[in-house]
Amino acid sequence: MSPVKCSLTAKFCSSLTVIMLLEILLTLAFGAAAYLYFFRKKEETLPIEDRWWGSGQKPDSEEDATVHPFKVETTDEELNDLFRRLDQARFTEPLEDSCFYYGINSVYLRKVVSYWRNQFNWKKQVEVLNKFPHFKTKIDGINVHFLHVKPPHLPEGHSAKPLLMVHGWPGSFYEFYKVISLLTDPASHGLSDEHIFEVICPSIPGYGFSEAPHKQGFDSVCAASVFYKLMLRLGFHEFYAQGGDWGWLICTNLAQIAPNHVKGLHLNLVSVLNMRFTQLLSILLGRYFPGLFGFQEEDVRRMFPFLKKGLYKMLMESGYAHIQATKPDTVGCGLNDSPVGLAAYILEKFSTWTDPEYRKLEDGGLERKYTLDDLLTNVMIYWVSGCMVSAMRFYKENIGKGIGTQKHDKLPVRVPTGVASFPNEIMHTPRSWAQKKYTNIITFNLMPKGGHFAAFEEPELVAADIQQFVGKVEREECWREMRK
Numbered sequence: 001m002s003p004v005k006c007s008l009t010a011k012f013c014s015s016l017t018v019i020m021l022l023e024i025l026l027t028l029a030f031g032a033a034a035y036l037y038f039f040r041k042k043e044e045t046l047p048i049e050d051r052w053w054g055s056g057q058k059p060d061s062e063e064d065a066t067v068h069p070f071k072v073e074t075t076d077e078e079l080n081d082l083f084r085r086l087d088q089a090r091f092t093e094p095l096e097d098s099c100f101y102y103g104i105n106s107v108y109l110r111k112v113v114s115y116w117r118n119q120f121n122w123k124k125q126v127e128v129l130n131k132f133p134h135f136k137t138k139i140d141g142i143n144v145h146f147l148h149v150k151p152p153h154l155p156e157g158h159s160a161k162p163l164l165m166v167h168g169w170p171g172s173f174y175e176f177y178k179v180i181s182l183l184t185d186p187a188s189h190g191l192s193d194e195h196i197f198e199v200i201c202p203s204i205p206g207y208g209f210s211e212a213p214h215k216q217g218f219d220s221v222c223a224a225s226v227f228y229k230l231m232l233r234l235g236f237h238e239f240y241a242q243g244g245d246w247g248w249l250i251c252t253n254l255a256q257i258a259p260n261h262v263k264g265l266h267l268n269l270v271s272v273l274n275m276r277f278t279q280l281l282s283i284l285l286g287r288y289f290p291g292l293f294g295f296q297e298e299d300v301r302r303m304f305p306f307l308k309k310g311l312y313k314m315l316m317e318s319g320y321a322h323i324q325a326t327k328p329d330t331v332g333c334g335l336n337d338s339p340v341g342l343a344a345y346i347l348e349k350f351s352t353w354t355d356p357e358y359r360k361l362e363d364g365g366l367e368r369k370y371t372l373d374d375l376l377t378n379v380m381i382y383w384v385s386g387c388m389v390s391a392m393r394f395y396k397e398n399i400g401k402g403i404g405t406q407k408h409d410k411l412p413v414r415v416p417t418g419v420a421s422f423p424n425e426i427m428h429t430p431r432s433w434a435q436k437k438y439t440n441i442i443t444f445n446l447m448p449k450g451g452h453f454a455a456f457e458e459p460e461l462v463a464a465d466i467q468q469f470v471g472k473v474e475r476e477e478c479w480r481e482m483r484k
Contacts, residue, residue, distance in 0.1 A: 168245020
């Protein structure tokens with residue numbers, strides 16, 4: 001074969017090889033794209049609960065979606081009834097030197113009741129409650145109460161970031177009063193105004209001034225669905241969510257329902273309900289090999305010895321939950337009838353869950369972090385609304401179905417997440433555990449002080465942590481990446 005023919009043959013073969021390679025690459029690319037489009041398992045979300053929680057049958061007519069202004073009001077008749085009950089209270093003498101180890105100490109409880117009856121000014125506290133705008137709107141058959149606090153002024157070029165804040169038990173929307181001001185008007189409190197918030201703070205249905213569901217089955221996913229509809233009704237299609245206690249679970253469920261609408265999830269309590277083998281193993285060995293399980297020194301300090309700081313602590317502090325998850329109405333009816341019983345039941349939690357060391361004190365350390373006015377305002381929200389029974393039922397609707405058995409327990413949370421971990425929280429969850437559930441943790445800060453009622457105890461720390469978290473989300477726009 002001549003040199004010219006050999007050269008042409010070689011070029012032809014080379015071109016053919018290139019074409020074949022291109023065909024193979026295009027086929028592989030098309031196949032991969034087809035697989036991803038047709039066969040890849042889509043990211044699961046929780047379905048929105050569309051159920052009728054109102055009394056009786058759902059009417060055929062459209063639900064009134066009007067948002068109405070609301071004010072906290074109490075009649076003299078209601079106050080006189082309260083005073084009569086306080087005057088007739090019966091007390092049981094505590095055991096000697098028992099402090100708060102047996103629950104609330106009745107010596108201190110007498111002091112609280114005396115202050116409540118003779119010095120506490122509920123009408124003045126009503127004015128405090130009404131300093132923020134309150135509203136109600138009907139969703140799924142029940143009236144939902146919420147605060148909607150807008151910034152008093154916005155610097156030029158700024159826009160307010162909508163933030164949903166959800167309370168828990170035995171708290172209320174009032175827990176957030178101090179932190180709301182720091183978030184909506186940071187400059188007036190000496191804080192950075194880089195991020196200014198518009199706060200929406202609802203009462204969980206069955207708590208405070210939100211109507212209680214009239215049907216069985218209203219759990220955290222149902223509450224999340226109601227709050228999602230509330231945010232949409234208010235015109236917010238992208239927003240942040242924050243919570244602790246039940247607020248942790250409701251906001252987590254909300255992020256699972258609407259991950260494309262929740263820009264970020266900030267929590268001051270994280271609990272992992274489905275324990276994996278490595279997590280169980282870390283309970284046994286994490287104290288001795290912390291690095292192997294991703295534990296920091298502070299994790300080890302808070303968690304171990306685990307029998308004392310984990311298992312024994314939970315057994316000591318979870319009796320109320322067992323009652324409320326099984327027969328809430330039995331105890332709740334008694335508390336709803338006795339203001340002193342109601343105060344004893346609630347205040348004991350504000351003592352021990354703020355700092356377990358307060359059990360050693362005869363006054364439960366209650367006035368070290370709170371004023372009696374603040375504590376009794378929260379108690380009064382339960383009393384005047386008569387909501388204790390329905391609030392306690394929320395435990396039965398959630399825990400009564402089985403811990404770790406629901407769909408939301410098994411679904412990961414991919415929304416950008418920030419965690420403020422307070423040292424006196426009932427149970428400590430290390431980051432290495434939390435990120436098994438919350439796969440996109442942006443910030444995880446071990447806070448220097450504080451307990452379960454973080455916003456009520458340490459509003460400045462909570463506000464600063466929210467600011468830091470939102471700042472990082474906004475800078476990195478990681479929520480947009482998640483949505484692609």
